[in-house]
Amino acid sequence: MNTLEQLRAGNLHGAQRLTLRAKLRELPAEVYTLADTLEVLDLSDNELDDLPADLPRLHRLKVIFCSDNRFTRLPEVLGRCEALEMVGFKANRIVDVPAAALPPQLRWLILTDNRIETLPDELGRRPRLQKVALAGNRLHALPASLAACSNLELLRISANQLGALPDWLLALPRLTWLAHGGNPYSATQEAQTLAHAPAPLVPWASLDVQALLGEGASGHIYRAAHADRGAVAVKVFKGEVTSDGLPSTELAACLQAGAHPQLIPAIGRLSGHPAGADGLLMPLVGPEFRTLAGPPSLASCTRDVYDPALRLSPAVALAMAAGVAEALAHLHERGLTHGDLYAHNLLHDGQGRVRLGDFGAASFLASVPAAQAARLRALDVRALGCLLEELLGCCDGGTAPAAATALAQACLQPQVAQRPPARDLARALRELAEA
Structure with missing residues (x-):
């Protein structure tokens, strides 16, 4: 984090990133002294309700964060920032999203937890659009123009007022990570x-x-001891709208998922929390397990960031992929999609064993028509293809079988209905792993 004093003293000359938390009500003029270098501007947690008309003077600006401010309208000046790719205005009071506010190079849009009822058709005319977070608004429909967004990979539309999923959405060739729970059509099932x-x-x-073991978008995870169960993990939900949606949707999905060797299951539901919070009791995963990768970066947008030092043997990589495919097939057979199948939601022990967690983006297949349910399963399969491709890229000590590359390509192919079922992939991957 930076300070106004540093900025005004000229101590940030040449900075590419600026983060200011100072109860700001307007953008300090001194920011323009960084116009030739500034690429990321973070103004979150201030008291802003507008941005200045001369913001495009920051001609290298690629990313702007203005979460937790007082905006009621997405500023139109953003649309005149030629280099701007990422716009984040989470947890404001935004009602209006003008078409003119959407930058021409828009790639990543975050409008989670606002009051938006409609979006402009112009959103579908941003060919680079790849990642859109809209959970926790009041949307009754999505712009039909989004059907042209062939690069869209991640979409969060949970906790809105949608009456149904549009068929065109589930035909998008690259859509992979979709969260849509907590809408009227799914509320009864949840x-x-x-x-x-x-x-x-x-x-x-x-x-x-x-x-405290960790914190995610939806809650805190603690180590705890129970008289009958011994050492356990306890997830206490925050009870707020998260980037994925509602904690209640995640809770319902965890309970529906049941037990599987490659899942981190729920073994109990919390009661009597002093703050009235809901929560889950889970087995404590052993210390030999670690997270496979970090979440996407500003640059990677939708793809996880792996440690470049991570190397896996082909046998271990295939065993991991087989385990994930088996977990995914189990979820599909239990009537769920995961919606967030990513390496950063996987724990592994380096020997081929994996544990899949985080059901924040999960959804119930029974809440949509059967044809849509089949396509939702195919989105998860595409995510599995991305993961398999990444695992094969980490292989060392030998070349992965060509059959594994072919399976990844089958998962990633753009015709959604032609992707193989998770259960078939699980069998094929297990055979390759044990060959």
Whole structure:
């Protein structure tokens, strides 16, 4: 984080990134002293409700974050920023998104947790559009023009007022990661699952909560001890709209998923939390497991960032892919899509064993018509293809079988209906892994 004092003193000369948290009500004029270098401007957590008309003077600006401010309208000046690729205005009060506010090079748009009811058709006229986060708004429909966005890969439309999924959306050739739970057409299925899930209730008072293990978009995960179950992990949901959607949707999906060797299952549902929060009890994953990759960066947009030092033998890579495919097939057979099948949601032990977690973007197949359910499963399969491609790229000590590359290509092929089922992929990958 930077300070106004540093900026005004000229200490940030040549900076490519500027982050200001200073209860700002307007953009400091001194920002323009960085016009020849500034590429990322983060003005989140201030008190802004507009941006100046001369913002395009920042002619190298590629990324702007203005989350947690007071905007009620997406500023039209953004559309005149020729280099701008990423626009993030999460958790404002935005009602209006003018067509003129969309930059010509727009690649990544974040409008999560606002008050938007409609979006302009102009959104579908941004050919580079790749990632769009719209969860937690009041959308009743999506612009039909998005059907032309052939590069769109990630879409978050959970927790809106959508009455159905449009068929054209599920035919997009590169759409891979879709979260759409928490809408009127899926609410009944989610509520029924929560009401009838067999997971036992575990009182908060029966847990010895010991340490924070991590924090995700939807909650905090703690290490805890239970008298009967020993060491466990406890996820306490935040009870807010997240980038994926509603915690209640994630909770319902976790309970619906059931047990599988490659999943991190729910073994109990929390009760009696002092703040009234909901939560889950899960087995504590051993220390030999670690996260496979980091989440996407500003540059990679939709693809995870791997440690360049990570090297896997072909046998280990194929065993990991087979395990993930088996978990995915299990979820599909349980009536779920994962929606966020990524390496950053996978734990692995380096020997081929994996654990898939994070159901924040999961959805219920019974909430849509059968033809759409088949296409939703195919989106998960495309995500599996991306993962397989990445795993093969990490192979060392030998060349991965050509058959594995062919499987990845089958998953990634643009004709959604022609992608193979997860169960067939699981069998084929397991055969290759054990050959």
